[in-house]
């Protein structure tokens with residue numbers, strides 16, 4: 001496997017930079033593989049990130065300024081907890097149920113199957129799901145759909161590809177622990193509760209608003225850490241996919 005010796009601009013990589021690109025497993029082991037990371041988090045830019053109807057406007061504002069004599073530059077943020085890339089908790093649809101802080105870390109980290117659902121016309125129902133050839137061992141599944149193109153539009157679009165309740169039930173019965181999708185909701189806009197309920201009732205964690213435009217279908221490793229907000233119905237998260245770079249040097 002070719003060693004990466006140049007950065008994206010063609011400059012030689014120092015040893016330290018090269019080392020930093022290698023996963024701990026590789027460092028301890030044999031290969032000179034490098035890891036490819038894809039940040040699938042939607043940037044929280046007011047006015048550019050589409051918001052679900054009814055959600056609180058996103059605002060990121062500098063409140064203290066060194067230039068004005070304040071001890072540091074300090075900003076504030078207001079938004080819905082379902083703004084941008086985020087995790088849904090059971091209490092999002094079930095009063096009295098657990099919050100996002102109780103989602104097991106082990107659910108949010110590990111192998112994930114990115115399903116190619118770009119050819120699905122309409123919603124992902126049980127029949128469409130069965131045609132996606134998801135491996136039996138996949139317990140975390142992200143759906144890459146035609147929704148990914150909607151990230152080019154700053155306004156919320158009501159017609160997006162979602163998962164229907166019957167497909168959600170199939171996923172729960174398969175033992176899936178996490179399901180994600182590349183738009184603001186896993187569920188049809190007109191009737192969001194049944195799909196959310198089928199997943200959350202079964203303990204399936206929901207990850208929404210992923211930008212999967214740069215992600216090829218197949219196996220990846222998911223790293224997703226929502227903010228630790230006790231009892232919250234959801235929380236913004238940073239989500240990254242990674243896998244070994246291919247021999248021809250993609251990264």
Ligand SMILES: [Zn+2]
Pocket residue numbers: 082086087088184208234
């Ligand atoms: Zn949500």
